[in-house]
Amino acid sequence: MVDAPSDAENNTAEAFLQGGSLKHAPGPYFGTYGGRWMPESLIAALDELEDTFEKAKADPDFVAQIADLNRNYSGRPSLLTEAKRFAEHAGGVRVFLKREDLNHTGSHKINNVIGQALLAKRMGKTRIIAETGAGQHGVASATAAALMGMECVVYMGAEDCRRQALNVARMELLGATVIPVTSGSQTLKDAINEALRDWVANVGNTHYLLGTAAGAHPFPAMVRYFHEVIGEEARAQILEQTGSLPDAVCACIGGGSNAIGIFHGFLDDPSVKIYGFEAGGDGVDTGRHAATITLGKPGVLHGARSYLMQDDDGQTIESHSISAGLDYPGVGPEHAYLADIGRVSYEPITDAEAMEAFRILCRTEGIIPAIESAHALAGAMKVGQRLAAEAGDASEKIIIVNLSGRGDKDVAQAAEWFDLLDKDSPEAEIGKEGEQL
């Protein structure tokens, strides 16, 4: 039995400054967060997964297999692109975009699904289940399942199915079965609940391919492992292009998988400030947001102890964000820990701020970002202005933004937001339904 260490024993900002490392935290606990708050029925499966994962990491064949798929299927390494015209909106500092939007399937999600699908095969499982909010993780899971010849079932909130009909079609084209979830609030958290119910009943032949760095051990540490390539590439690329480390790294955070992936590369570089931008929705004072770390309280949900949006009774509160991918009332436990020790700053970005950054990136760089990633861009604009204010020469300051996904999936919603559609067009209807959530 591993006892959860107390906060006092883990004052890691200190350990960090004294030369300890924050990288490769193995779980199950990150400070007092993480763990396994799960039904006993699933513990054997989690043990099997942990064991398989640990052995795979140490197996050169597995590592080579991942590297090969990353290179020749996903298209890694993803580019690091300097955004010179966008930078004018970020106080004139140098801004570099880590182009996860250029990966196969259009986001960072592919890194994790390839890794977990390979593990599923190693365990002899023939069926993959997954949850999805906007559809990105569902599409990535369906992709990996098709590639590896596995059955795939994706649980998706009924509300999300309606507003992301094209992504449902994409998953079905890839051979997956999409099951609309009508329980609870019919959104991402309920899709996770339904996937867990499926897993309990079918754990013999089924792997639950969780899409974010949350959930019970070993998921947070394992999902991070598969995304660490983002941070490792970015660190090497920025050194190669500029000769120095960045002053700041920015990422958006829902469950937090793209963020933990890029943060990982820089956690042990004390000069690099790290920022996670949560979905502020209509504003954190409105109650309609998904700013879990900013306003949530510690609790347990979906297998981990972490920050959680909950009421006084411990019931999960529904989150709200223009971005379905950030619309989750929990957050990965490693982020909760990094927030508590002060290594990473977490700040909310409102829907309006994110959409303004979305517009600016489109117009200045010819890149349409995912609305999720637009939260990181909006945060980078703020951070850039702060850095510029304290620097003699802003152009000596460097920010890396994790551009976690492309915005093709968000075009209807963005067109509605910017009022680009004929009022009576079917596209306007789709955009409106999206915006309501």
Place this chain on the structure above:
Amino acid sequence: MSTAQTASKSAAAIDKARAEGRAALIGYLPAGYPDVEQTIAAGIALAENGADLIEIGIPYSDPVMDGQVIQAATTEALAKGFHVRQVFDVVAGITSKTDAAVLVMTYWNPVVRMGVDEFSRRLAEAGGAGLITPDLIPDEASEWFEASDKYGLDRVFLVAPSSTPERMKRTVEASRGFVYAVSIMGVTGARTSVSSAAKDVVAAAHHAGAERVCVGLGVSTAAQVREIGAYAEGVIVGTALVAAIRDGGVQAVADLTRELSTGLVREEA
């Protein structure tokens, strides 16, 4: 399973049934469905018609171990404004009128939110016997060990067909009152037959040292109660009772309980 340090209400109720040569019957009802008064009335009806222990569920926003019938009931209770603190009114309302041992079944976050010690204190004060915790494993339960010892509450952990011998032993040792054996790999809900896995889980729990093992998930008929009562110390019925209160109110709960209790095995002398 340690019963020596604290008088376990659940163990006493199961032992009383055993002394009568039969298994104990345990009935589940969600608090606040259709309202708090009817939960209390139905709990009393359970006790008066043959249930030895009563399990009161706290409606929760994310019930991952529950099937559709219980989900629908607890979702409705929450929509009507159920508050966690009302579970203590339900427990006190039943324990003040009956001799049944009353446990609370709850997902863990509502307990965390109130504070494990505070929740335990109020449960004990209401006359509650202890907690059944479907998403809390002993590995994460250090606070609950402390509070349950302090207030003399039973700790009912779950074991499953997938539990390894090591985990079985550990969970049995961590439990007090009884061990909850999950009959199948799945969520709550009535099933036409109880899988053969149930008997194996009970045998494994006994082998690991459990004196009292109660079987839940999928049990809905007197015939199933009879089948399980032959090898387990207790039989837990949930979904069928929730459907009864949904369709026929307190009277239907009383009728079903009477019917189920006909399945309790009476050993040949």
